Amino acid sequence: MTRIITVASGKGGVGKTVIAANIGITLSMYGKDVTILDADIAMANLELILGMEGMPVTLQHVLAGEASVDEAIYTGPGGVKIVPAGISLEGLRKVNPDLLENVLLSILERTEILILDAPAGLEKSAIIALASANELLLVVNPEISSITDGLKTKMVAERLGTKLLGIVVNRVTSSGIEMAKKEIEAILEGRVVAVIPEDPEVRKSAAFGQPVVLRSPNSPAAKAIKKLAAKIGGVEYREEKEAKETAISRFLRIFRR
């Protein structure tokens, strides 16, 4: 059975798109057949993070009845399949969100893992993304408002029959996170499966339209995201070798000639 994982939150801007994109790419590099669909139809930005904007056919066309799903599936970084939502305001007007469920059903036949980059909040397309999934990856920032809003999303998901795969605490800066992690688990009644640090490489990568796991694979955020992907995929996490040559290895290389 295809796994459908929705990456969702209560509050906006917590890091859902960054996490959905980068775990999708990592799982795909681990040999999984993964599709990421931008379910944030109104505020699509998965394609921007991946540097894949301007695709001729997007989910907007499919939801307007103008194209088939197959035409809107593209191969992205690391071999992951991407369904971009499209960022045109004009295109957005023609979209019928009620068609999203059928689109998701037809993608299921074509992939092993479907990752949904959900919109924030609990509007219609957010509910569809929660209801269509069988697993919820709940993203929160270590702030009380983000966590309480996350709780609402988790409760709605569970009422819709979607079980919590885990909580991801993103943009962590404090060193006292161990305590905060316990508090978060107590409030949300779930397990924290990843703690991702605040990392300037994430924003830099986004600005270049390059996923952080590829652009800066050894940055702290990329490592945490890759560990999370390995956990989700049930594969062993392996540290990548530092691409940069250290002073000692350079010295040895020169003198061993």
Ligand SMILES: Nc1ncnc2c1ncn2[C@@H]1O[C@H](COP(=O)(O)OP(=O)(O)OP(=O)(O)O)[C@@H](O)[C@H]1O
């Ligand atoms: N670990 C991190 N360190 C630093 N910046 C981060 C981190 N995670 C995300 N960001 C930045 O936070 C911003 C929001 O991230 P993102 O777009 O992934 O959030 P979102 O939850 O998808 O937002 P929305 O609800 O609007 O869809 C981006 O500018 C991103 O680069």
Ligand SMILES: [Mg+2]
């Ligand atoms: Mg987003």
